[in-house]
Amino acid sequence: MPPAFLSNVLRKTPTIARLANRGVLSVSGSQAPEFLHGLLSTQVSDPPKGPFYSAFLHAQGRVMYDVFLYTQQTSTGLPGYLLEYDCRSSEAQPMLPMLKQYVLRKKVKIRDVSDQYDVWTAWGSELVSEVPKTWNWAKSGCVEPVWGGDKWPWGTEHESIADRRADTLGKRLLIRKGDKQANSHDIGSASDYLLHRIALGVSEGIDDIVPMHAFPMESNLDVMGALDFRKGCYVGQELTVRTYHTGMVRKRILPVLLHEPGNPSESIGAIPEFPLHLDIRPMRTALPSQDKALPRLRGNGKLFSTYGQFGLALLRLEHVISALKNELAFEIENPSDGKIWQVSPWFPNWWPEPPVEE
Template identity: 35%
Template sequence: MVVPMPEDDIQNHNHNHNKILADSKQHAGTAPSCALWQTRSYVDHSHFHVNRTRAVATMPIRFYSSTHSPSQPRKSGSAPLAHRSLISLSGPDAAKFLQGLITNNVDASRQAPFYAAFLDARGRVLWDVFIWVWPELVAEKGHWACYIEVDQTEAGALKKHLKRHKLRSKVTIEDAESVGIWAAWGDAPAQVPKENAVSDLQDPRAPGLHRYLVAHDRTSLADRSEVLDVSEYHLQRYLLGVPEGPVEIPRESALPMECNIDLSSGIDFKKGCYVGQELTIRTKHTGVVRKRMLPIQLEHPGASVSPPVSGTDIKQLDDDGRTKRGRAAGKFIAGVGQVGLALCRLEMMTSMKVSAEGGSWKPGMQFGVDTDNGVVKVKPVLHDWFLSRESHLWDKNRTRI
């Protein structure tokens, strides 16, 4: 089963997103101009009271950084994604070949782009990908064909992976160099003429994000749309809690449900056998996903501080604001300015209940990450649309626990 995109996702997202942007504008300092910190972050829910339908932050967003950059995120815009690459897959056996390798369902009748992941035999994520397929491409090739979008640093490894599994399959694997990838958000997608895009997709990972394939010679998506730096795209992802690429979804380590690929319509739990299916289906039937990637707010008493190191443990804080010993509540994944991503133990850092025994979270708990400049407080964010998707997909399974 692929998770549907509820129609009220965007409405709920816009309310929460605008609230975060307004708070950040009021309390903004500076945010780094880099595309992202080369670090990882896990979400902190310590200052949020969370139930199944709503999460409320008790503290406003503040930006901090050791480098100069714009003080607030752009509510609307578009950016070219030069860090993403495309691999062309075509041939009479292309659909059947890909069906055995990715988490989403592939058949020759499917002619619209979708999100998916490649897994290893242990069920760990190798690559998060978009599969670009559209009627004109199929007509041009004379059979089902697609472009596989992946992080540029992993394109070579993915091509080797495909060729290793090719065997006698009648497929052709090559670079796709005639088009590029763009992202847009806010009001910008409504300004994009259809003729400017080869194909487009409402990004299923979060409301408000859109993705496009455009000809390489185009310098903008729309004539009246300002072209923004890719750092703005990364900031939008972090505000929404969307991980992407090997820095945030570490290869052969991350689990697909922990990265919310299931909540992003990226896994079809009813499809046939594929590499890594066993653990994925077993997790689905147990009904328990204890850790998930979430957006986080970061707070430090200093005006300028370096970001936490990728993979640093998130710990509960004592009354003096120091990290306690004991089990980590999560891990810091990535961030820019005051926002980021973290992998969180849901029942430890939030009031979400995902198992029969429940967790240790209590109102008033605070969490943080140790850095060379002191403790950075970490606060997780639970968007309404996230809670709705998680409940829709997993509540029925929990009744069997």
């Protein structure tokens, strides 16, 4: 369960915020659906059913970009798409030249239209009705949302998407530069949105899903609906599907509370900034017994995005389970002052419950 005082720092009113560091590419042409279908980790239907969340992987199955794919009305009447992604520099090849190398002779046109759009996100109201879903669990620990009903879960509006990565996450919008967004929402900041998605355990962009290093299931792309394990060939498909059938998901990104050693407190004074990708060390707090063995303290976790006391971290699941039973604790050293902080993870309320073993 999340810390009780988390609700005290979350925005209570319907909010809309513009997101920086987001690029937008236009992909159009008669073979655009076929082109994207061979590269993205999810199905691209022709004609498109609507927008969705997906990812580009490299040949070894690591994540290059997590992306939102929006539909667009084109003057030719053919399907048009807009790809929204984190455009900051990273170890991954820049998106535009990466896609162009796969065009070959296909009838596809790719353009950078980032100067034409602003990316906004809205949350905190009943913007869209939730489409019911259940969960499909594999023995490997991979999880897939299974959508109920006959509605497309991500919405059907052009240049807009119902953000189904987590319950109550909200809606995402592409607004043409110069256009005003007329609604009754309060204007928030990117930091407000960061805290909102941290509270829901949603990883996003290069800070959380480290390009060329992150595995898709460890980054929760399966839980967030960005992977199709039954789809035919696409770049990175082999290792992803092999993990689904014969591997094991041992780590996940989860929300965490950073606090002084001991019981978490709502008032701890000034919170220092934590650099990205600090190591999180597991520490044993209980002794093993003859009746029950405790997990080995192997491997460190990693701290990703933070906002005050709250953050996202990649942790071994066996360590998380032990920590929730007070058998183990996580600690981190902030290099700015050398102070040791404790790291307490939790599973978000919407997180899928594993099936009961018979």
